[in-house]
Amino acid sequence: MSKINIFWFRRDLRFYDNTALSYALKENSPVLPIFIFDKNILDRLEEKNDARVSFIHDQISQMNDQLVAVGSGIKTFYSTPREVFERISKEFEIESVFTNRDYEPYAIKRDNEVEALLSSRGIGFYPFKDHVIFEKEEITSGNGTFYKVFTPYSRVWRDKFQSNPPILQGDALTQKNWSQTDEQVISLKEMGFEKSSIEIPTKDLDKEVIKKYSDQRDYPALDATSRLGVHLRFGTISIRKLALETGKLNSTFLNELIWRDFYAMILANNPHVTEKAFKPQYDEIPWRQDEEGFQKWCDGMTGYPIVDAGMRQLNETGYMHNRVRMIVASFLTKHLLIDWRWGEAYFAKKLLDFDLASNNGGWQWAAGTGTDAQPYFRVFNPASQTEKFDRELKYIKKWIPEYGTDSYPDPIVDHKFARLRAIDTYKKALA
The missing domain is CATH 1.10.579.10 (DNA Cyclobutane Dipyrimidine Photolyase, subunit A, domain 3)
Known part of the structure; x- marks a missing residue:
C-alpha cells in the first residue's frame, strides 16, 4: 500500500489560496481530501433544513465534481472526527494529515484529540493559519500581550498588513498531486437533513458596493453591504484575497475585516x-x-x-x-x-x-x-x-x-x- 497525505477540509471550502492544502500538495505523497459532517455539531441542530448544512453540502458537492474531473474526489463522512480517523488510519497508510486551524474551544479540543490519536499511530498532524490574516499572538502590544482594545490593535494590524502583505497561494486544482479516487458525496437525506429554501448570497465581489461602503453601509433599506459573511464563515472565499482587493477601495470595509481578526484573537486568548x-x-x-x-x-x-x-x-x-x-x-x-x-x-x-x-x-x-x-x-x-x-x-x-x-x-x-x-x-x- 502506497503512502498518502490527508487534507481535512473544514472552514476553508475552496481550492484557491487554501494554505494547508497548498502545503499538502507540495509533499511527495498524493493527497486525499476529506470532509467530515461532524455529528458532534450537526446532531445539536434543531432544524433539519438548516441552510448552513445545505450550503456546505452544495459547496462540497461542487468541489467534488471539480476533483472528479481530474481523477480525484473528496471522501465524505457523517460521523465524529475521532471515529473517522480511527477508521481511515486502518484503511490507508497515512503519512500526515494537513488542515487549517480553527480557534473555537470545541475545534481546539477536537484537534488535540485527533492529533493525539494520529501521533499514537506515527502519523503527523500539521495545522496552518488560513481563516484569519493575523492570529492569536501575531498582533501584540509593546509589552508582548494581546490587545484588549480594538483601536490600537487595528493600527498595528494595518501597519503589519501594509509592510508585509499576505502572499496568495494559487489554485490547488491545477496541481497534479491528488490521490486517484472516485467519490460520491454523502447525501443530505442519509444524514437526516433536507435542502433549505433560504437563498445564499453570491460570493462575487461587487466593487461598487465596496467603494460606497463608508457612506451607505448604515442604511438597512439599501443593498449596500457585501453580504460575504457566510462565505468568510465557511471559507468559500479567501480572507487574504478579499483584504488585498478591498483595502485599496475602502478603508472602512477593511476595518470590518480587522474586527473579524480582532474577535478571533480575543476568543483564542480568552476562551x-x-x-x-x-x-x-x-x-x-x-x-x-x-x-x-x-x-x-x-x-x-x-x-x-x-x-x-x-x-x-x-x-x-x-x-x-x-x-x-x-x-x-x-x-x-x-x-x-x-x-x-x-x-x-x-x-x-x-x-x-x-x-x-x-x-x-x-x-x-x-x-x-x-x-x-x-x-x-x-x-x-x-x-x-x-x-x-x-x-x-x-x-x-x-x-x-x-x-x-x-x-x-x-x-x-x-x-x-x-x-x-x-x-x-x-x-x-x-x-
Whole structure:
C-alpha cells in the first residue's frame, strides 16, 4: 500500500489560496481530501433544513465534481472526527494529515484529540493559519500581550498588513498531486437533513458596493453591504484575497475585516468568553428571566418597528443588516435587561454567517460586557436610530406589512423607563 497525505477540509471550502492544502500538495505523497459532517455539531441542530448544512453540502458537492474531473474526489463522512480517523488510519497508510486551524474551544479540543490519536499511530498532524490574516499572538502590544482594545490593535494590524502583505497561494486544482479516487458525496437525506429554501448570497465581489461602503453601509433599506459573511464563515472565499482587493477601495470595509481578526484573537486568548463576560465584574448584572419578552423579541413583536423588522428579516432570510444587529442586541440587553447569552444563542441558531468569535464579540459589545465595550449608560434609542438610518421607513415597511395598523403591537416597554432601569441596574451591579 502506497503512502498518502490527508487534507481535512473544514472552514476553508475552496481550492484557491487554501494554505494547508497548498502545503499538502507540495509533499511527495498524493493527497486525499476529506470532509467530515461532524455529528458532534450537526446532531445539536434543531432544524433539519438548516441552510448552513445545505450550503456546505452544495459547496462540497461542487468541489467534488471539480476533483472528479481530474481523477480525484473528496471522501465524505457523517460521523465524529475521532471515529473517522480511527477508521481511515486502518484503511490507508497515512503519512500526515494537513488542515487549517480553527480557534473555537470545541475545534481546539477536537484537534488535540485527533492529533493525539494520529501521533499514537506515527502519523503527523500539521495545522496552518488560513481563516484569519493575523492570529492569536501575531498582533501584540509593546509589552508582548494581546490587545484588549480594538483601536490600537487595528493600527498595528494595518501597519503589519501594509509592510508585509499576505502572499496568495494559487489554485490547488491545477496541481497534479491528488490521490486517484472516485467519490460520491454523502447525501443530505442519509444524514437526516433536507435542502433549505433560504437563498445564499453570491460570493462575487461587487466593487461598487465596496467603494460606497463608508457612506451607505448604515442604511438597512439599501443593498449596500457585501453580504460575504457566510462565505468568510465557511471559507468559500479567501480572507487574504478579499483584504488585498478591498483595502485599496475602502478603508472602512477593511476595518470590518480587522474586527473579524480582532474577535478571533480575543476568543483564542480568552476562551472563557463563550460562557462568561470578557470583563468579569459584568457577570454580576442581575439579568431578568423574561421568557415572554424574549419570545416577543425573537418573533419581531416588541412594538419597536426597527427592532421587529430586523428580527423578521433574520427569521426569514438568515441575515440581518449590521446596523440593525446592534440595535436589536442593545434592545434585548438594555431595554429588556435580558442576558446577552440568550440573544447570542438565538443568532447562532439563525444566522447564515454565524461565527462564534464575531457573534460573541458583537453581543458582548452591545451588552457592555466585552472588549471596547460601549459604556453601560449608552442605550440605543430605536426611534432616533430609525430617524437616522430608515427615515422613510422603507426597511420597516418591507418587513412589517402591518406597520401603522391596529394589528401591530404596542411597545412592550417604555423607552425612557427602560433606559433608566438599565443604567440603574448596571450601576448597582458594578458598584
